[in-house]
Amino acid sequence: MADEAKICVLIVDDEPLNRDLLRRVLQREYEVVDAEDAIVALAALEERSADVRLVVCDQLMPGRNGTELAAEVRERWPDLPFILLTGYDDDPEVKRAHATGLVTEVVTKPWRGAVLKELIAQTLAR
Numbered sequence: 001m002a003d004e005a006k007i008c009v010l011i012v013d014d015e016p017l018n019r020d021l022l023r024r025v026l027q028r029e030y031e032v033v034d035a036e037d038a039i040v041a042l043a044a045l046e047e048r049s050a051d052v053r054l055v056v057c058d059q060l061m062p063g064r065n066g067t068e069l070a071a072e073v074r075e076r077w078p079d080l081p082f083i084l085l086t087g088y089d090d091d092p093e094v095k096r097a098h099a100t101g102l103v104t105e106v107v108t109k110p111w112r113g114a115v116l117k118e119l120i121a122q123t124l125a126r
Helices: 016-026 038-048 066-076 092-099 113-125
Strands: 007-012 030-035 052-058 082-086 105-108
Touching (some): 066 082, 082 113, 092 105, 105 113
16 A cells, blocks of 8 residues: 555654554554654644644653643544544543543553454544
8 A cells, every 4th residue: 555545643742662662563554744742743743733643642752742732633623533642541641531532542552463453443433
């Protein structure tokens, strides 16, 4: 499948190894754009908002965390699905973000590639 025919997914994580792992898991099915923080993610969305169909973002990052980024994404691109990756799914901020629809889905770390890909496919199908 040619890259231009693939659905574009933005991954946001401050850890280069995590971004690389996410890219490796997703690159066969999706065009992957990555960002190391909320500022770079927002710039990528501004540049490629017509292309990006889903954001997959880590919760704990320096500067703005995942739920803070989700709030800005939701305000500017209200229909863009947002999957939050976190090691702390019992965090009240994460629970509130999911309950209010700020984030579409929450995935607990450590995540499994096959499960994440299935969740992405289901989210995009909605």
